[in-house]
Amino acid sequence: MRRLLRGMVILLLGLGLGLGSAYAALRLALDQTAIHVGPWRTPTDAGGTGRDLYTRAMVAVGALLALSRTETIYFMAERDDTGEVLRGDCRYVLTGRDMPARWWSITLYAGDHYLIPNDQNRWSVNDQTVTRDAGGDFNLTLSRTPVEGDWLPTGSADRLFLFLRLYNPEGTVAADPATARLPSIKREACS
Amino acid sequence: MSRFFRTALIVLAIAAVTHVGAIWAVPRGIMALVIGGVAEAAAGYNRAYHPPPIDDKARTVVLPSPDIRYSICALDLSAGPVEVTATPPASYFSLSVFDAITDNVAVISNATTGTGPIHLVIAGEDTAAPALPDDAHLVTLPTTTGLLLLRGLAATPALAEAAETARRTLVCRPLARDSAG
Numbered sequence: 001m002r003r004l005l006r007g008m009v010i011l012l013l014g015l016g017l018g019l020g021s022a023y024a025a026l027r028l029a030l031d032q033t034a035i036h037v038g039p040w041r042t043p044t045d046a047g048g049t050g051r052d053l054y055t056r057a058m059v060a061v062g063a064l065l066a067l068s069r070t071e072t073i074y075f076m077a078e079r080d081d082t083g084e085v086l087r088g089d090c091r092y093v094l095t096g097r098d099m100p101a102r103w104w105s106i107t108l109y110a111g112d113h114y115l116i117p118n119d120q121n122r123w124s125v126n127d128q129t130v131t132r133d134a135g136g137d138f139n140l141t142l143s144r145t146p147v148e149g150d151w152l153p154t155g156s157a158d159r160l161f162l163f164l165r166l167y168n169p170e171g172t173v174a175a176d177p178a179t180a181r182l183p184s185i186k187r188e189a190c191s
Numbered sequence: 192m193s194r195f196f197r198t199a200l201i202v203l204a205i206a207a208v209t210h211v212g213a214i215w216a217v218p219r220g221i222m223a224l225v226i227g228g229v230a231e232a233a234a235g236y237n238r239a240y241h242p243p244p245i246d247d248k249a250r251t252v253v254l255p256s257p258d259i260r261y262s263i264c265a266l267d268l269s270a271g272p273v274e275v276t277a278t279p280p281a282s283y284f285s286l287s288v289f290d291a292i293t294d295n296v297a298v299i300s301n302a303t304t305g306t307g308p309i310h311l312v313i314a315g316e317d318t319a320a321p322a323l324p325d326d327a328h329l330v331t332l333p334t335t336t337g338l339l340l341l342r343g344l345a346a347t348p349a350l351a352e353a354a355e356t357a358r359r360t361l362v363c364r365p366l367a368r369d370s371a372g
Contacts, residue, residue, distance in 0.1 A: 014205020
């Protein structure tokens with residue numbers, strides 16, 4: 001009986017250590033292998049066939065059915081320009097300009113990577129709908145309460161997750177995503 | 192070797208096998224669930240399914256884009272190759288093929304094909320090369336099952352209407368043996 005108990009403890013310890021380290025490795029995989037552009041980061045190839053074991057598992061959990069880099073480059077942000085985690089009770093302003101792609105979009109998700117319920121049914125802006133100033137810049141506000149101009153509601157989300165899609169990327173960005181000029185993410189206030 | 196080190200080695204060996212096994216199994220398990228779910232929604236494999244436009248209730252797959260209309264087919268090549276056709280609008284439109292471990296093995300968009308119909312034949316690696324219908328692109332899938340995902344740009348109401356019309360043209364079906372032309 002004692003040997004059986006000892007065997008069970010060893011098995012559970014091994015399983016726990018294995019599963020825990022696998023979870024930690026997936027959390028670390030993106031940080032270690034991603035290309036960073038300001039607060040944004042992108043896997044070297046989200047959907048391609050040459051991905052390593054960890055990238056494949058990480059994308060399966062966090063961005064299933066992602067396309068290969070030649071078709072689409074995905075940038076994601078969970079932090080603002082200063083490195084602070086994006087919070088649903090804060091107001092942020094993204095400032096940027098058109099990005100080199102056949103079309104692009106910026107979508108706001110909750111921390112669970114699903115769209116945030118809101119009465120206005122606003123979840124994204126894209127190159128067709130965004131408002132640009134005379135210099136070509138756009139400003140996109142994320143907040144709980146409505147603001148004038150381009151605005152995405154943070155609803156009752158606790159954490160926020162921004163996902164920027166460049167479909168049919170063009171120019172140097174297609175070959176080297178690190179050269180992309182992406183929107184800044186500035187925190188203005190928190191409630 | 193002391194009993195402590197022997198025990199520690201056994202724990203580490205179990206942990207290593209579990210670690211690699213979990214990382215290996217995650218994409219396969221998730222994809223099996225999604226492929227099965229799509230086949231159920233479409234009432235079978237190799238049939239087109241048109242889910243509702245994306246909103247906050249879309250929770251089958253993470254990070255759905257509200258700027259895209261999606262249609263999807265669960266692929267099963269166990270009985271032979273599958274033929275896929277769709278007619279794109281002028282705006283962005285693509286057909287992408289994923290194998291059972293989540294790899295995007297092929298993507299064809301109207302950036303390269305223009306506004307004419309897109310025609311794919313998807314065959315298994317172990318299948319003899321099928322006779323291709325005219326203008327068809329051959330896609331080799333390294334696994335028996337997979338997914339075909341259609342994306343149509345729906346960034347404005349007008350584009351959404353065009354994408355909606357275009358995605359309804361999607362047909363997935365077993366390749367007819369006498370279809371070469």
